[in-house]
Amino acid sequence: MNGVVIAGVASGVGKTVATLAVCRALQRTGRVVQPAKAGPDFIDPSHHEAATWRASRTLDPWLEGESGMRRNYARGSGDICVVEGMMGLYDGDTSTATVAELLDLPVVLVVDASAGMESVAATALGFRKYAARAGVDIDVAGVIASRAHGGKHEAGIRDALSDDLTYFGRIPPREDLEIPERHLGLEMGDESPLSAKALDAAADGIRVEALLDAARQPDWFASVETEGEASSSITDADDRPTIAVARDDAFRFVYTATRERLRERADVVTFAPTAGDDLPDCDGVYLPGGYPELYAAELSEGPALATLADRAAEGLPTFGECGGLMALSESLTTVDGDTHEMAGILPADVTMRERYQALDHVELRGKDETPICPEGQTLRGHEFHYSDADPAADARYAFDVVRGKGIDGDHDGLTEYRTLGTYAHVHPESGAFDRFVDAVTKKDWTRNGHGGSRAQH
Structure with missing residues (x-):
């Protein structure tokens, strides 16, 4: 070409x-x-x-x-x-x-x-x-x-x-x-x-x-070989999990290759939380980035986040990027000062700011085994967000920041149960989405924390 x-x-x-x-x-x-x-x-x-x-x-x-x-x-x-x-x-x-x-x-x-x-x-x-x-x-x-x-x-x-x-x-x-x-x-x-x-x-x-x-x-x-290290394993038909992917005006930042890779490895169902969709039956959830701050009221009032909170507490593997991290947190405060309750899975309150808080390529090092990056290995991504997150004192972080800002300049990736939320957007060539599908399929990634369902916050 x-x-x-x-x-x-x-x-x-x-x-x-x-x-x-x-x-x-x-x-x-x-x-x-x-x-x-x-x-x-x-x-x-x-x-x-x-x-x-x-x-x-x-x-x-x-x-x-x-x-x-x-x-x-x-x-x-x-x-x-x-x-x-x-x-x-x-x-x-x-x-x-x-x-x-x-x-x-x-x-x-x-x-x-x-x-x-x-x-x-x-x-x-x-x-x-x-x-x-x-x-x-x-x-x-x-x-x-x-x-x-x-x-x-x-x-x-x-x-x-x-x-x-x-x-x-x-x-x-x-x-x-x-x-x-x-x-x-x-x-x-x-x-x-x-x-x-x-x-x-x-x-x-x-x-x-x-x-x-x-x-x-x-x-x-x-x-050039179109299949590489990140595309080395195709899930057997009998083992294909169902991944629910949020797709609406609040969750819209998804790379083309990410959609392709998830569909190669899993049965993908989409849902629109801002339109009132509830979380569909699934084995794992992916919340991409987007503009949750523009639809915070709809997200708070709709059923999807409450259902996700209950399912996450039961161990449903969930991965949120940037806007997904925001929706998985306890609350989201807009630039107008309005605070809306979010899923309450990750122990942090998120606030929108007038100026961007981070804009850079990032590199993260896994602190512990996560569904997208093994312990001790590095993961590259990109961050661009106008919000900042205020985690609880006992919040668990998945990554040390090698380059970039992350959540607090030193750490990124809040994790509870089998849920991970990070400010980084990652590409499937990093292997992150293959590992996430593997974690969902094998059900071998466990995380015990202090989070809880939305009703507990």
């Missing part, structure tokens, strides 16, 4: 819109487009899916390792993979440039041209030259001019580019090509999708043939 990376010179230059425009332009030629996202983000992929009707793939060497990232790329399907970068091209220790180098894909640079012409070319040339200084071997193939008018504006940009930097087109300055933001970044793709009219207008400015000429299939692609 050929591929190309759409990278920005900085955050906020319009690379998500440029990525969607490229996808739409390619689709209009009859090509099947596989969208992907560099880095751990959940929000941009939701816009990819809304625009292309295909699930976006996460490509992050910290979360997945180089081989795992390549496997995840190769599990995609289509004629061409369009990878949206994160932040600026060279920003971060696992930057978009690093991803492009490891995947061996060309880079198309998105430059905000709203207040420049020749300077767009100067910026692109500087970004190409900086690759050597940054120590990465990448091909900055050319430019998409974001927020650029046609006519003289476009001609001035195109003419200023050197012969070895390709002009891949422009994105017009239109109000309907701006995606609204909320405290955690852009709104989700199903909340504020770009209209078909706006996407078509953006796609009109993309030079499709030039992009197709630049895209290439990496040398490693033909020999």
Whole structure:
């Protein structure tokens, strides 16, 4: 599968819109487009899916390792993979440039041209030259001019580019090509999708043939194994457990590969706690991250958390990530000061803050045997949250923090019974979800603590 990376010179230059425009332009030629996202983000992929009707793939060497990232790329399907970068091209220790180098894909640079012409070319040339200084071997193939008018504006940009930097087109300055933001970044793709009219207008400015000429299939692609260490064991049909996965407006941050892996290993049933669904019959529960603070009243009033509290006290294996941790705690206080009772399984009170409390790749070391990480081994993930948790003095932690913040700067992963809640989002290439399914299947992970059902708090 050929591929190309759409990278920005900085955050906020319009690379998500440029990525969607490229996808739409390619689709209009009859090509099947596989969208992907560099880095751990959940929000941009939701816009990819809304625009292309295909699930976006996460490509992050910290979360997945180089081989795992390549496997995840190769599990995609289509004629061409369009990878949206994160932040600026060279920003971060696992930057978009690093991803492009490891995947061996060309880079198309998105430059905000709203207040420049020749300077767009100067910026692109500087970004190409900086690759050597940054120590990465990448091909900055050319430019998409974001927020650029046609006519003289476009001609001035195109003419200023050197012969070895390709002009891949422009994105017009239109109000309907701006995606609204909320405290955690852009709104989700199903909340504020770009209209078909706006996407078509953006796609009109993309030079499709030039992009197709630049895209290439990496040398490693033909020999990569799509099944790796994290995908080594498929559960026998007779032993497949049933995993209940919360899926609604409060619990929506799930990697495509996570959904795939859980369905390979287990029978997955979804439920919507904010819509009044009760917890279905199951052998284990996964609560992903999301926006529980926006639906705290619905969660508190609905039956699912109360049922989960009772089942957790009986030993039902439960794993919650970030928003899942918040829902598993005793209470959740919103930024408006309203406090809502949550499941009460994990001994902590969670409070939303005006500013983000953590944003980083994380590394955790298991303090004890848990359903996602063996004792003494490390687990990599990502954290981005505006809440903080205030655990009880005798709370049990599953992890020491090697990198990141976790819950208190030194620890992460509250655990009670056979329930684990952590601020970290993890990828299935880490093996975490295989271990969780194994723990549910074998019923060999035990934890005795001081927690209790919701009624006890």
